[in-house]
Amino acid sequence: MRLVIAECQVDYVGRLTAHLPMARRLLLVKNDGSVSVHADDRAYKPLNWMSPPCWLTEQPIPDGAAGTALWVVTNKAGEELRILLGEVEHDSSHELGIDPGLVKDGVEAHLQELLAEHVQTLGPGYTLVRREYMTAIGPVDLLCRDATGGSVAVEIKRRGEIDGVEQLTRYLELMNRDTTLAPVSGVFAAQLIKPQARTLAEDRGIRCLILDYDALRGTESTEFRLF
Missing domain, CATH: 3.40.1350.10 (Trna Endonuclease; Chain: A, domain 1)
Structure with missing residues (x-):
């Protein structure tokens, strides 16, 4: 799992459009390919996300856009989660291994x-x-x-x-x-x-x-x- 804390702007383009203006957030990139964007509230629920199967690529920053990197996450339906990164405060990767699964009540x-x-x-x-x-x-x-x-x-x-x-x-x-x-x-x-x-x-x-x-x-x- 990759954890990134950064200023970022997030745009979802697909069956609908959604926009998150530039702000400090947590980005989670999991080994299954999923990417989710979190604020410091809402418990577990992300602000926006892309479920697998999907693919993350880094692309050139558009002219006139202020940022350090542009992530584009695309799913098999061609929908995109476009994450424009500003200042990155933390970027680390961790191997969690295979989870034993939920213990049911x-x-x-x-x-x-x-x-x-x-x-x-x-x-x-x-x-x-x-x-x-x-x-x-x-x-x-x-x-x-x-x-x-x-x-x-x-x-x-x-x-x-x-x-x-x-x-x-x-x-x-x-x-x-x-x-x-x-x-x-x-x-x-x-x-x-x-x-x-x-x-x-x-x-x-x-x-x-x-x-x-x-x-x-x-x-x-x-x-x-x-x-």
Whole structure:
């Protein structure tokens, strides 16, 4: 990972345009190719970013522009994140190694175990290949085969939000480069899926599945019952 603290101006050019005027910010360049721009607020959320697959090149500074370098980050759709650097205060690179992945809470881990045991909840003819199928950026919860023998990556959450869809999207991009697996489709499974997450998933061809925890455990819910 490369960390750069610098004065910078950022322009996004693609399906829409966005502009960040010159200011002091943190730039993160990760080994997966992603680039994100951060201010000293907003918790983890960047001001702007480009997700992989994308490529960073350094290009000549346009005439009349004041800066020390111009980074152009381009994705496969031809969209660009143009970062004009001013004064650079810090520039360092760090090797973090392979991350062991997120340790899930009890409910999420149990959902994964239950869905693996009852894999046909995903649909008739589904079979389990393995749990925690490892990719270069972390483990996919379940790798399955559908009734036609096609590969299916399943990401399981207790509460399905946009971050989970983005996570599954990254897994699918990597797995579809593997000729022994491709084509790989995706299923985003959760007890509750937020409308924005469902919209994003369906736009990317990812199927959404609501999980009934009690049904998977083989128990009947007593919610709204008097006795």
